[in-house]
Structures are given as C-alpha cells and as structure tokens.
Amino acid sequence: MALYHVGFAVPDLPAAMRELRAAAGVKWAEPRPGRIGDWDFRIVFSRPGPPFVELVEGGPGSPWDASAGPRFHHLGYWTDDIGAGVRRLEKQGFPAEFSGCPFGRPYAYHHLKSIGANIELVDAVLQPDFLAAWQPGGEPMDALHERALEEQ
Numbered sequence: 001m002a003l004y005h006v007g008f009a010v011p012d013l014p015a016a017m018r019e020l021r022a023a024a025g026v027k028w029a030e031p032r033p034g035r036i037g038d039w040d041f042r043i044v045f046s047r048p049g050p051p052f053v054e055l056v057e058g059g060p061g062s063p064w065d066a067s068a069g070p071r072f073h074h075l076g077y078w079t080d081d082i083g084a085g086v087r088r089l090e091k092q093g094f095p096a097e098f099s100g101c102p103f104g105r106p107y108a109y110h111h112l113k114s115i116g117a118n119i120e121l122v123d124a125v126l127q128p129d130f131l132a133a134w135q136p137g138g139e140p141m142d143a144l145h146e147r148a149l150e151e152q
Contacts, residue, residue, distance in 0.1 A: 005052035005076040009064040013057040063098040074118035078143035082123035
C-alpha cells in the first residue's frame with residue numbers, strides 16, 4: 001500500500017510529541033524547521049516506519065494552522081506522477097487545498113469532505129531524500145501508479 005504516513009496539524013509540537021510518547025511509546029526523529037512561501041513551520045516524523053506519524057506546527061494562515069486546536073490533517077501517499085495524481089483527484093471532485101508545486105516542492109493536499117481531512121500526494125522522486133532525513137537505511141516504499149488508477 002502506498003500510504004506511508006498520517007499527518008496532524010498541532011499548535012505545540014513538543015507537547016504533541018511528549019503526549020504520543022507517553023500514551024503509545026512513539027519514538028521521534030529530531031524536529032526540523034522549514035519554510036514554504038510565507039510560512040515557517042516545524043515538522044517531525046515518528047520512527048520507525050512506515051507507517052509514520054507526522055506532526056506539523058505551522059503559523060496562522062499556513063496550511064497547518066492549528067490555532068483553533070490540533071487536528072487530523074492528512075493521509076500521505078507516494079505517487080509516481082504528481083501532475084497526473086493532482087489532475088486525477090481534481091477530476092474526481094477532490095479539490096487541491098494546497099500545493100507545494102509552485103514552490104518547487106512536488107506535493108499537494110486534496111480535501112475529502114467525507115473524512116474532513118486531506119489526501120497528500122507526494123512525488124516519489126522525493127522518497128530517497130525523505131528516507132535519508134527521517135529513516136536512514138529505510139527500505140523503499142510503494143507509490144500509487146497513476147496510469148493504472150486513471151484506467152480504473
């Protein structure tokens with residue numbers, strides 16, 4: 001299965017890490033800062049995986065704004081073709097809520113009303129960098145095959 005993580009938007013990254021460690025024994029990589037567009041954020045992934053748990057702390061107005069409280073944000077999937085995946089989901093009525101593509105980052109969030117959260121498609125070209133950063137020595141993960149999905 002191409003699902004490789006579940007993502008949560010949180011207002012307090014250290015608190016979320018502490019609580020998940022205490023409640024379920026979740027182990028964490030070191031959090032990292034990031035910036036996309038006008039937004040700064042902090043991100044962390046659980047270890048080992050997959051599946052991974054991702055926590056993102058973003059500021060007001062960012063795609064990960066949790067000023068109204070923490071929330072389930074997305075299910076993350078690798079895709080073998082981000083452009084085809086985005087077109088497929090939009091054609092199926094799942095609008096893009098945010099795309100990193102204009103910022104040179106090939107991923108996008110598409111909202112699914114039925115679950116109140118997003119599907120995140122991440123281009124599989126990023127997988128080696130992801131593994132190097134968050135799961136050194138980790139095995140390659142499956143990706144959605146967009147051509148096959150389009151034919152269904």
